[in-house]
Amino acid sequence: MSKEAEEMKMQALLHWAADVGISDAPLLDSDSSSCSLGRSLAVSYFPHAGGRGLAAVSNLRIGDLVLRVPRAALLTRESVLQDEKIAFCIKKHPHLSSSQILTICLLAEVDKGKGSWWYPYLVLLPMNYNTLANFNEFEIRALQVDDAIWVSEKAILKARSDWKECLIVLQEMKLKPKLLSLRSWIWASATVSSRTLHIPWDDAGCLCPVGDLFNYAAPDEPCVEDEQQHTEQPDLHAHRLTDGGYEEDSASYCFYANKNYHKGEQVLLGYGTYSNLDLLEHYGFVLLSNPNDKAFLPLHMNINTSKSCPMKDALYIQPDGKPSFALLCALRLWATPFNNRRAVGHLAYAGSFLSNENELLVMRKLAKHCSKVLEELPTTVGNDASLLVIIDKMLESGSHLGCLQFAFCRDEVVGFMQANGLKMESSANSLPTAKFMRSLERWRLSVNWRFSLIRTSS
Numbered sequence: 001m002s003k004e005a006e007e008m009k010m011q012a013l014l015h016w017a018a019d020v021g022i023s024d025a026p027l028l029d030s031d032s033s034s035c036s037l038g039r040s041l042a043v044s045y046f047p048h049a050g051g052r053g054l055a056a057v058s059n060l061r062i063g064d065l066v067l068r069v070p071r072a073a074l075l076t077r078e079s080v081l082q083d084e085k086i087a088f089c090i091k092k093h094p095h096l097s098s099s100q101i102l103t104i105c106l107l108a109e110v111d112k113g114k115g116s117w118w119y120p121y122l123v124l125l126p127m128n129y130n131t132l133a134n135f136n137e138f139e140i141r142a143l144q145v146d147d148a149i150w151v152s153e154k155a156i157l158k159a160r161s162d163w164k165e166c167l168i169v170l171q172e173m174k175l176k177p178k179l180l181s182l183r184s185w186i187w188a189s190a191t192v193s194s195r196t197l198h199i200p201w202d203d204a205g206c207l208c209p210v211g212d213l214f215n216y217a218a219p220d221e222p223c224v225e226d227e228q229q230h231t232e233q234p235d236l237h238a239h240r241l242t243d244g245g246y247e248e249d250s251a252s253y254c255f256y257a258n259k260n261y262h263k264g265e266q267v268l269l270g271y272g273t274y275s276n277l278d279l280l281e282h283y284g285f286v287l288l289s290n291p292n293d294k295a296f297l298p299l300h301m302n303i304n305t306s307k308s309c310p311m312k313d314a315l316y317i318q319p320d321g322k323p324s325f326a327l328l329c330a331l332r333l334w335a336t337p338f339n340n341r342r343a344v345g346h347l348a349y350a351g352s353f354l355s356n357e358n359e360l361l362v363m364r365k366l367a368k369h370c371s372k373v374l375e376e377l378p379t380t381v382g383n384d385a386s387l388l389v390i391i392d393k394m395l396e397s398g399s400h401l402g403c404l405q406f407a408f409c410r411d412e413v414v415g416f417m418q419a420n421g422l423k424m425e426s427s428a429n430s431l432p433t434a435k436f437m438r439s440l441e442r443w444r445l446s447v448n449w450r451f452s453l454i455r456t457s458s
């Protein structure tokens with residue numbers, strides 16, 4: 001889509017949004033406008049922080065209501081199933097999950113074209129996603145770590161099996177042939193996965209026009225400045241000083257500033273606390289600095305797996321390089337002589353320091369394990385940092401040429417070119433296709449993901 005066409009579609013969406021009552025004006029502001037935004041927020045582009053997003057048009061204070069989206073505007077299972085034809089087809093298949101049904105609802109609305117009430121919203125949905133279910137074999141292998149490869153393969157298998165189960169419903173609805181494809185299914189389920197917001201009456205969530213233009217920032221400890229401002233303010237909305245949620249009293253999805261923003265700054269939402277692998281799986285991006293990231297350690301320790309033993313999911317290194325609470329507890333127990341474990345087990349699992357000697361053993365074991373994990377990975381943090389710089393150059397210039405410079409990880413580069421049907425020798429003479437550029441973006445995500453993991457474990 002050209003820039004001008006996208007701009008016109010955005011204007012149409014904002015007019016539609018104003019008509020249905022979506023507004024960024026404070027509740028008491030009676031000023032009715034033909035545009036839904038402009039008082040707190042404006043659509044803007046942030047190339048290094050999510051692309052299209054929402055910017056503050058004036059200084060915003062923590063707790064300010066920045067956007068309201070009435071229930072009637074939300075695309076939910078309930079609202080789409082007002083269409084009797086769609087409801088009839090869905091009812092015949094009671095075994096479908098709530099998110100499968102929402103995905104079908106989305107495809108059914110897309111099928112209506114201009115006839116859909118949400119048409120101005122639907123035409124501005126991204127055409128492609130980088131969630132793990134969209135990764136090809138090469139892009140998955142580039143993650144390098146078994147756990148991540150397993151999660152990706154599972155995501156692809158799940159998308160495929162969900163689609164197979166739903167195909168009969170899509171056929172009964174007589175959707176256009178293109179919308180029956182696995183590709184369309186993966187697009188629709190990625191839309192649902194990366195854009196739905198929580199609502200209390202439906203665990204599938206809702207698609208929230210305009211409200212889904214907020215990009216993500218990882219929820220972190222509130223900064224000191226914010227806390228001071230918070231206590232100076234009347235406590236009226238203290239319970240709402242998170243990013244947002246559905247509110248019965250105004251029958252709207254309401255979004256609040258979760259910190260102070262200066263005019264022009266991007267207003268971000270904390271959709272939840274996610275590791276980089278979760279973000280990649282469900283949202284198709286990773287954060288280079290993610291306070292909630294986790295580097296899982298495949299520890300093979302000879303300790304009793306009793307009820308109190310921490311689950312594998314809790315054994316990880318945090319982004320600050322420290323072991324998680326459960327990992328530290330398990331290591332302290334492992335470092336305790338076998339005949340003493342029963343006696344000190346309760347102390348270890350309560351997180352207590354056991355002895356200097358024990359702590360030294362723990363740190364040594366941890367360091368040894370991290371070194372082993374790093375040694376087993378095919379690339380180093382230095383390689384990956386250089387690879388990222390060159391992939392970025394290729395993305396910026398839209399050229400294959402960067403591929404030729406990868407002397408330090410030639411095999412991976414050759415693999416990437418082959419996966420895209422290209423030979424190294426021919427790469428300099430041909431212009432890259434849109435498909436190649438999208439694959440380059442996903443390869444970059446894989447390298448970025450393992451780069452942040454290696455940094456954490458180093």
Ligand SMILES: C[S@@+](CC[C@H](N)C(=O)[O-])C[C@H]1O[C@@H](n2cnc3c(N)ncnc32)[C@H](O)[C@@H]1O
Pocket residue numbers: 048049050051052053126194195212213214215216217282283284285286
């Ligand atoms: C709810 S949408 C946000 C709006 C989206 N940028 C758009 O153009 O419609 C979520 C998607 O935005 C992108 N995104 C959000 N936050 C991001 C961030 N901090 N870094 C990179 N991409 C981000 C991801 O593609 C994610 O799946």
